[in-house]
Amino acid sequence: MATVQAPRGTKDILPEDVVYWQYIEAIARSTFRSAAYQEIRTPIFEQTNLFERGIGEATDVVGKEMYTFTDRGDRSLTLRPENTAGVARALIEHNLQAQGGVQRLWYSGPMFRYERPKAGRQRQFHQIGVEVLGSASPRADAEAIAVAMNFLAALGLKTPQLMFNSIGSFEDRKAYREALVDYLTPYKDDLDSDSQDRLTRNPLRILDTKVERTREIIQDAPTLIQQMSSESIQRFEQVQQLLTDLGLAYTIDPQLVRGLDYYTHTVFEIQAEELGTEATVCAGGRYDGLVEQLGGTEVPAVGWASGVERLLLLVKEHGAVPAQAVDFYVVSRGDRAEANALALSQTLRKLGFAVELDLSGSAFGKQFKRADRSGAAACFTLGDAEAEQGTVQIKWLASGDQEEMKQDEIEAIAPNLRQKLDQLVS
RNA sequence: GCGAGCGUAGCCAAGGGGUUAAGGCAUCGGAUUGUGGUUCCGACACUCGGGGGUUCGAAUCCCCUCGUUCGCCCCA
Structure with a gap:
C-alpha cells in the first residue's frame, strides 16, 4: 500500500459505529453500578514481567x-494483553x-495481542471486565457470573450459553498434571505434534484438542x-447450587x-452461537493465587472479561440503536444573516439545545434538504429580510408549521421550545 | 505460525487478455436564484490494493507484497 493505513489488526471506530460502542458502554456502566462495582483505570502498558x-x-x-518493546530508558514494557x-x-x-x-472493580479499554486477525479477533481489541478481590466465598463467583x-x-x-467448570486448586492441578502426563507418556508417539509439545509445556491443554486420534487417547485419561480434593469438589458444587438458585x-x-x-477452581465462558469460531463473548474465573504471586498478600479473587468487538457484532445484528439527532438546524444566507445565524446557534446551545449550523452558503432549498436529513425537529431560517428586521423563522419540520419571532426573544421563549421538543419525542 | 479464498469509486457490485471499466446507493450541481422529505436532468474510477513480469495489448495471466475473510492454533 502506497497510502497510509491503520496497522494490521487495528480498526478505526467511525461515528456510525461509535453509537453502538456508547450503547454498550452505557449498559456496562449501569449494570455495574447496580451491583456496586467501581471503575478502575490502569495503564495500557506495564512492565513486561508483570505478565510473565x-x-x-x-x-x-x-x-x-x-x-513487547524497550523504551528509551531500556525498560522492557508490554502493551497489556489482558x-x-x-x-x-x-x-x-x-x-x-x-x-x-471486598473490592468490586470494573474496567473498559483496549488490549493488545499479536494474533492473526479475523472477524471478532483483532490485535488491538477492547475488553470490558470486572474483578472481585478479597472474597473466597462461592457467592462471589456466583455474583460475578x-x-x-x-x-x-x-x-x-x-442466546448466551454459560459454560462452567472447576479446575481445582493449584495442588489439585499439580496432582492432575502428573497423573495426566503419566497416562499420556506411553502414547506419546501417537499424539499429534502440538499435543506432544504440550505434554511438557502445558499438558492440560491437550484435553481440548480437536485431533481425532488424540481425542481417542484422552477418552480414557x-x-x-478424580484428582480434586473434597474441599475443591464441594466448592464446585456450591457454586453450581448458587447458580441454580439464581435461575441461571x-x-x-x-x-x-x-x-x-x-485460574483456580471456577472457570467459565459465555458463548453466543451466532459468532462461529470466535463464539466466546465473555470468559473468566477465580484466581486465588495471583495477587500473592505478584508479591501481595493472599487475596482470593474472581473476575471476567468480555470482548467488545464480539458484543458489537451481536448488538448490531439485533439492530436498533437510535442515531442521535440534533434538536435544531440553522439555515442562513447573506453575510449579515450568516453572522446572526452563528450567534443564534450559540445562544441556543447555551440554552441547552443541540444545534447544527449549516456552513455551506448554498441555496436555501439545499440547506433545507440537509435540515431534513439531519433529523432536527425544527429549522431556524435567517436571510436578508430577517437580518434586516432582527427576526428569525422557525419551521417545525414534521408539521411544516412556520412561525416568526424576534431574535432577541429566543431566550424568553426557550421553555416553549423545550416543551415542543418534548411533545414531539413522546 | 500453517492451509485456502478474496481485494474494481465513500458503500454494494458487473466485467475472467482486445482497448469508451456496466449498474445501484450515497454525494454534488440544476429543474425549484428564500423553504425540505417525491420526481426529472446532469456530474462523479486517466483506472481496477501496491510493486514487478509475460504480451502487440493486462482489471483480467504469473511472481512478490500489503490488507482482509475462512479453517487450524489460540483466544475475548
Missing part, C-alpha cells in the same frame, strides 16, 4: 502474542485490600475431578480449561 509472572510464561499469550494482572498490580501497589472488605449474565441480557443478547442455566464442560495460568 501473572499470566505464566508457558501460555500462548505470553509466549508468542505480546507486544487487564487482570494490571488490576491486581494496582491493588497491591495502592494497598487497596488494606481498606478491608450473574453480573455478566445481567450485562449480556441488558444488551439484548438472546484420568479426569481432573449452565452447562458443565469438563474440557473447559482457561489459557492463563492464574
